[in-house]
Amino acid sequence: MLSPHEIIIRQIETANRLDGGDRDALRGLPLRLRTISGNRDIFREGHRPTECCAILSGVGCRYKIVGGGRRQIVSFHFPGDMPDSQSLFLEKMDHNLGTITPAKVALIPHAAIIAVMDQRRSLATVFARQGQIEGSIFREWVANIGRRSALARVAHLICECFERMHTIGLADNATFELPITHAELGDATGLSNVHINRTMRTLRGDNLVKTVGKVHTICDWTRLRELADYRPDYLHLLGKDIET
Amino acid sequence: MLSPHEIIIRQIETANRLDGGDRDALRGLPLRLRTISGNRDIFREGHRPTECCAILSGVGCRYKIVGGGRRQIVSFHFPGDMPDSQSLFLEKMDHNLGTITPAKVALIPHAAIIAVMDQRRSLATVFARQGQIEGSIFREWVANIGRRSALARVAHLICECFERMHTIGLADNATFELPITHAELGDATGLSNVHINRTMRTLRGDNLVKTVGKVHTICDWTRLRELADYRPDYLHLLGKDIET
DNA sequence: CGACAATTTGATCTGTCTCAACTATGGTGG
DNA sequence: CCACCATAGTTGAGACAGATCAAATTGTCG
Numbered sequence: 001m002l003s004p005h006e007i008i009i010r011q012i013e014t015a016n017r018l019d020g021g022d023r024d025a026l027r028g029l030p031l032r033l034r035t036i037s038g039n040r041d042i043f044r045e046g047h048r049p050t051e052c053c054a055i056l057s058g059v060g061c062r063y064k065i066v067g068g069g070r071r072q073i074v075s076f077h078f079p080g081d082m083p084d085s086q087s088l089f090l091e092k093m094d095h096n097l098g099t100i101t102p103a104k105v106a107l108i109p110h111a112a113i114i115a116v117m118d119q120r121r122s123l124a125t126v127f128a129r130q131g132q133i134e135g136s137i138f139r140e141w142v143a144n145i146g147r148r149s150a151l152a153r154v155a156h157l158i159c160e161c162f163e164r165m166h167t168i169g170l171a172d173n174a175t176f177e178l179p180i181t182h183a184e185l186g187d188a189t190g191l192s193n194v195h196i197n198r199t200m201r202t203l204r205g206d207n208l209v210k211t212v213g214k215v216h217t218i219c220d221w222t223r224l225r226e227l228a229d230y231r232p233d234y235l236h237l238l239g240k241d242i243e244t
Numbered sequence: 245m246l247s248p249h250e251i252i253i254r255q256i257e258t259a260n261r262l263d264g265g266d267r268d269a270l271r272g273l274p275l276r277l278r279t280i281s282g283n284r285d286i287f288r289e290g291h292r293p294t295e296c297c298a299i300l301s302g303v304g305c306r307y308k309i310v311g312g313g314r315r316q317i318v319s320f321h322f323p324g325d326m327p328d329s330q331s332l333f334l335e336k337m338d339h340n341l342g343t344i345t346p347a348k349v350a351l352i353p354h355a356a357i358i359a360v361m362d363q364r365r366s367l368a369t370v371f372a373r374q375g376q377i378e379g380s381i382f383r384e385w386v387a388n389i390g391r392r393s394a395l396a397r398v399a400h401l402i403c404e405c406f407e408r409m410h411t412i413g414l415a416d417n418a419t420f421e422l423p424i425t426h427a428e429l430g431d432a433t434g435l436s437n438v439h440i441n442r443t444m445r446t447l448r449g450d451n452l453v454k455t456v457g458k459v460h461t462i463c464d465w466t467r468l469r470e471l472a473d474y475r476p477d478y479l480h481l482l483g484k485d486i487e488t
Numbered sequence: 489c490g491a492c493a494a495t496t497t498g499a500t501c502t503g504t505c506t507c508a509a510c511t512a513t514g515g516t517g518g
Numbered sequence: 519c520c521a522c523c524a525t526a527g528t529t530g531a532g533a534c535a536g537a538t539c540a541a542a543t544t545g546t547c548g
Contacts, residue, residue, distance in 0.1 A: 438505075
C-alpha cells in the first residue's frame with residue numbers, strides 16, 4: 001500500500017516527468033487525511049475552499065445540478081487525482097465535489113501548493129499541465145455526450161475509466177473494479193439509468209465487456225475501442241498503450 | 245478601434261485584475277498578424293503548434309470530429325480570446341481550432357508567453373486562471389448538453405454568447421451580432437440544424453429573442469435567463485451583471 | 489433475516505432526427 | 519445592374535432512439 005504522497009505522485013507521473021527534486025518537494029506537502037462515506041459532498045457549489053482535495057482511495061466525482069434538479073456528473077476521480085486544483089485560481093466553486101464510494105482523501109492547503117509552485121518552476125508547469133489535461137477531458141466529454149450514440153457513449157466512458165485506472169495500477173489486466181451505479185453512469189453520460197442498463201446488456205451480449213457486480217472485464221479491447229470511437233490522445237498520458 | 249494588444253488585454257481584464265506592469269508586459273508580446281477567411285482551420289488535431297493564437301476580430305471555434313464524421317464544437321471564441329493557450333503545456337493538439345467567420349488573429353510564440361510568465365508571477369497566475377475558466381465553461385457545456393432540453397440548451401448558449409460579447413463591448417445594449425449558422429449552433433449543442441431552427445422560432449414566438457439576419461436582440465433577459473437556467477457564475481467575470 | 493438500494497424487464501410515450509422540398513439571402517461575374 | 523449560384527433558413531412528414539413509468543427481481547449490508 002502506497003503512502004498518500006506516493007499515490008499523488010504516481011498519478012502525476014502518468015502524465016508528467018518529475019525529477020527527484022520535484023518528488024521531494026511534493027513529499028513535503030502537508031496533508032490532512034480524512035475518511036468520507038459514499039455519496040457525500042466534499043465541497044459544494046458556492047463554497048470558497050482554502051484547501052485542495054486529493055483522492056487517496058475510492059471514487060469521487062464532480063457534478064452540477066441544473067434547473068429542475070437533474071444532475072450532470074462532469075468528471076470521475078480516482079486515487080491520486082486532485083479534482084479541485086481549480087480552486088487555487090478561482091475563488092468560488094462553480095460545481096460540487098463529492099464521493100461516489102467511501103473514500104480517503106487528503107486536504108492540502110492552497111498556500112502550501114502555491115509555495116511549492118513558487119519554489120519550483122517545474123512544478124508550476126506540472127500543475128498547469130494537469131489543469132490543461134483536465135480541460136482536454138472535458139472537451140472529449142462534450143463531444144461524447146453531444147455527438148455519440150448511447151452505446152458508443154457508454155463504451156467510451158468505460159474505455160476512459162479503464163485506461164485511467166489501468167495507468168495507476170488499479171486494473172488487473174483487463175479486469176477492474178468500477179463501483180459506479182447505473183444511475184451515476186447515466187448522470188455522467190446524459191442518459192437514463194434504465195437506458196444505461198440496456199446499453200450495458202448490449203455490450204455484454206456483444207461480448208465486449210463482462211460484468212460481475214462492480215467488477216468489469218474487457219473481453220475485446222480492440223472492438224470496444226472501435227465501437228466507442230475511443231482514441232486516448234486526449235488523456236495526454238506518457239506511458240505505453242494498453243496491450244490488446 | 246483598439247490595437248491588437250489592447251484587444252487581448254481587454255478580454256483578460258474581464259476576469260483578471262491587471263496592474264500597470266502586467267499590462268506593459270503584455271504589450272511587449274510580439275504578435276504576428278494574419279487574416280483568415282471563414283470556415284477555415286487554424287490548427288488541426290495532431291499538430292504541434294509553437295505559437296498561441298489570439299482572435300482579434302471575427303468568431304473562432306474549437307471542434308472535434310467523432311467517428312462517423314459528425315462534428316462537435318466545444319467552444320466559441322470572440323475577440324481577445326486565446327483559444328489554444330493549452331498548447332503551451334500539451335504538445336499535441338487534441339482538437340481543431342478554426343474560424344466561423346473571416347477573422348483577424350495574432351500568433352504569439354510560446355517562448356514569448358513563457359518568458360512573460362517567468363518574469364511576472366502575477367501573469368503566470370493570470371494565464372492559469374484563464375485556463376481554469378476555460379475548464380469551467382467546458383463543465384457548463386457538459387451539463388448543458390447532457391441534462392437540458394433543446395430549448396433551454398439553445399437559450400443557454402445564446403445567454404453565454406451574449407454575456408461574453410457584452411463584457412468585451414461587442415453588444416449594443418440587448419442587441420448583438422452572432423454570425424453563427426444554425427448548423428454550427430447544432431454542432432455546438434448536440435442538436436440538428438433543423439431543430440435549432442425550430443427552437444429559435446420558439447424563442448422568437450415567446451418574445452424572448454428577436455433575430456434579423458445575424459443580429460439578435462434579447463427581448464426579455466430575465467425570462468430568457470430563467471428558461472435557460474443561466475447562472476453566469478461559471479464565467480468567473482469580475483464585472484457588473486447585465487442590466488435587465 | 490429484514491430493509492433498502494440497485495438492477496432488470498416490459499410497455500408506452502415523446503423529443504429530436506432524418507429526409508426532402510421549398511424559400512430567402514447574399515455574393516459574383518457577365 | 520441583373521442573372522445566377524451557392525449557402526443558409528424554413529417547413530412538413532415520418533421514423534426512431536432514448537425517456538418515463540411501473541413492477542419484479544436481485545444484491546448488499548447492518
